[in-house]
Amino acid sequence: MPWQTLTRPLRRHPVRPPDSGIARRKSIWERIHIDPWLLGLLLILMAGGLLVLYSASGQRIEAVIAQAMRFGVALAGMAFLAQLSPTTFLRWAPFAYGAGVVMLLAVEIAGDIGMGAKRWLEIPGVIRFQPSEMMKLAVPLMVAAYLNRCQLPPRLKDIVVCAVIIGLPVVLTAIQPDLGTSLLVASAAVIVVLLAGLSWRLIGFVAALLAACVPLLWMNMHNYQRQRVLTFLDPESDPLGSGWNIIQSTTAIGSGGLWGKGWLEGTQSQLEFLPERHTDFIIAVLGEEFGLVGMLILLALYLMIVGRGLWLAASSQDTFGRLFAGSIILTFFIYVFVNVGMVSGILPVVGVPLPLVSYGGTSSVTLLAGFGILMSIHAHRRLLPR
Known part of the structure; x- marks a missing residue:
């Protein structure tokens, strides 16, 4: 009976001393913020x-x-x-995004060429890195920071702003050319928008719009990119x-x-x-x-x-x-x-x-x-x- 369960005497469990090894190890992980x-x-x-x-x-x-x-x-x-506190990332999101866009522009102007693509920035004798990789974090960070100030689910004007935020670095990455990284940057940011609670009707409309843009994308792809698609098919x-x-x-x-x-x-x-x-x-x-x-x-x-x-x-x-x-x-x-x-x-x-x-x-x-x-x-x- 339920009342018998509620009135059943509680079992006394031994209390673990606060200075036990398990408690100490757990508190260490919590103090250093590492899972x-x-x-x-x-x-x-x-x-x-x-x-x-x-x-x-x-x-x-x-x-x-x-x-x-x-x-x-x-x-x-x-x-x-x-x-660092999440508020720190929220506060620095515009600066990280802006710095990333500037570095992508620098790649176009003075980037290092490798394997037929201009994707890297190099400081001679110091470091050689790929700015587009950093945009995999900077772009969704900026989109999340923007949507954090908006009413959710996002309205149409908010989605348009997010599209602009996403589109600029994606285009700069795609023309390097680096279609794979540009798609990953776009997908990382689009996930943020989807998690914000888009309606299925709007998702369907955007999917149909992207499908309609496939011929335009095909016409603007490099020859080796088209060949990759054809090779995938056969x-x-x-x-x-x-x-x-x-x-x-x-x-x-x-x-x-x-x-x-x-x-x-x-x-x-x-x-x-x-x-x-x-x-x-x-x-x-x-x-x-x-x-x-x-x-x-x-x-x-x-x-x-x-x-x-x-x-x-x-x-x-x-x-x-x-x-x-x-x-x-x-x-x-x-x-x-x-x-x-x-x-x-x-x-x-x-x-x-x-x-x-x-x-x-x-x-x-x-x-x-x-x-x-x-x-x-x-x-x-x-x-x-x-």
């Missing part, structure tokens, strides 16, 4: 990434050391950003040319079977049949050497990171925190989905690295900076009264 579960998952992912990178880079320990140093810098940046049409990458990647993944050929034992990667094996196509190396089981473990690790990130984002009680934190973790999921999709042949090749596994510095710093902001939003959340 230990998310940090642990990220460290496991980065350690596995270094293991695969050693094989994918042709067993060059120099590449692994360089990547590990980048991870160290990125982790330090993550820890620093986790200490890779065998040019097996020794534009179809080479996707054919070799799917061959590498398929040849790994269930358990893989073993670490450092891949043929497609070690014999250099697989292009860009240490960057965009590194998951094909993992699939060949560790098989389906290895890929499933990696995907499960990514899903646990996304799940933990969503839990942290959902704990925020203010508009800015929910919008920006949700965008950070959902954009991370999009990175993983796009890379795995393009390497396995279900999406066109757009040059998106595998998060925290592919070789690269700017991307790693940007991703971990986003996780640092996510931890900050969770640590500084306003608790609702009971």
Whole structure:
């Protein structure tokens, strides 16, 4: 009976002393504003990434050391950003966005050219970085800061303003040319707008408008970008040319079977049949050497990171925190989905690295900076009264 349950004597549980080891460890994590579960998952992912990178880079320990140093810098940046209050990010959003747009303009004027594209800024002897990577955080940050001052769900004029905020850096990135990064920047900011509570009618209208713009987009694409789309539809049409990458990647993944050929034992990667094996196509190396089981473990690790990130984002009680934190973790999921999709042949090749596994510095710093902001939003959340 319910009344019997209510009147049942309460059990006395032993009270844990306040100076116990468990309580002390928990308070330490709270004081430094770091989520230990998310940090642990990220460290496991980065350690596995270094293991695969050693094989994918042709067993060059120099590449692994360089990547590990980048991870160290990125982790330090993550820890620093986790200490800042979300109001700091809200206040500095316009300055971060403006600085990013200025750097994108600087790329057009005096950018460093590599692999046929002008995407980098270089300070000789100091640093070489890709400003468009930073816009993956700066643009959604600016959109979230703007919507934080608006009545939600956003009205039409607010959506127009957001479209302008998003459109300027996306266009500047696309003309570098870097279609993949421009789409990721746009998707990160659009997620913020969607989380703000758009009506399904408006979402349908925007989707129809974008579909109508596809012919215009096709006409303004570079020849190699059009070829990527055509290759995606029929890779065998040019097996020794534009179809080479996707054919070799799917061959590498398929040849790994269930358990893989073993670490450092891949043929497609070690014999250099697989292009860009240490960057965009590194998951094909993992699939060949560790098989389906290895890929499933990696995907499960990514899903646990996304799940933990969503839990942290959902704990925020203010508009800015929910919008920006949700965008950070959902954009991370999009990175993983796009890379795995393009390497396995279900999406066109757009040059998106595998998060925290592919070789690269700017991307790693940007991703971990986003996780640092996510931890900050969770640590500084306003608790609702009971």
